[in-house]
Amino acid sequence: MVLVLQRTERVLDAILQPIVFLGMAALIGVITLQIVSRVLFTAVGWTEEVARFLLVWITFLGAALAFQRGRHIAVTFAVDALPGRPRQLARIAATLVVVAFMVALMVVGYRYMQVQSFQKSASLRLSMTYVYAVIPISAALMAWYAVVDLVEVILTGAPRHEETQP
Template sequence: MTTKTQSLLKPLKRIEQGLDAIIQPLVFAGMAALIGVITLQIVSRVMFSAVGWTEEVARFLLVWITFFAGTLAFQRGRHIAVTFAVDALPVRLRQAARIAGTLAVLAFMVALVVIGYRYMQVQSFQKSASLRLSMTYVYSVIPLCAAVMSWYAFVDLLELLIDGERREESVP
């Protein structure tokens, strides 16, 4: 990688690391909260009368954890991928296929940001049953995580366009 491309990608990678530094503890805290809420739910049902809001909070936490953990998995390339066909291609076609795939992911994520935002707005009048929380907050995770994944896909696309061949040669 040349110095010019390093200087272009370095701040983008720093932003990715910053997002990762925010999302990772958020997922951890969400998991800890989910364990606490479910434990409270079990203990209250066995020992006392059930606490009504625990089921709803657990459901919302699970949704948020799923989206944020999916974002982390996306950034680390941990989602399920079938790559044997692309890996069998010659280097130039492999690079073109990866660029096309990354463009498709980027387009999907941008569409999900728009659709998720619209859905969030449509559901803004609805309140949750126990907490009376606006469902806008619950559904806001969709466009938020899609926007972060769009950023990750954009950086991946730039990496492929700028330094694709070298990256291809270094892949085992």
């Protein structure tokens, strides 16, 4: 079961990495176009809006990638000081809190996305639903990664990304 979850995690990672990379490349291209057009020509009006939307998506999807790798800031000295079984129980409790928070963020993000669905962006006239959709999407990804971590903690005592760090 753990192998299937880890394989799914790797597939999601393989999908997210190029998306974030392409988003960064597009962001660099759009900002370069914005600078060049302002200096040499008439400013292109939609570049600022596209750059803002790309930054939002890159931030949330990048946060999901960082979460999957265990790269978010964590204060673990109290848990690390515990002996075997209490440490495992503390990790399970912390992971359950993360899953609950991500599920709540999915619900709130989805509701916010629905509330903003009637609003259009200023330059592109794009429905803001597409911009805010990244909130429940990234929360769902992080919830999935947390569930995988939870299963790993229950079965092995620690999530895989924590075991390999110095």
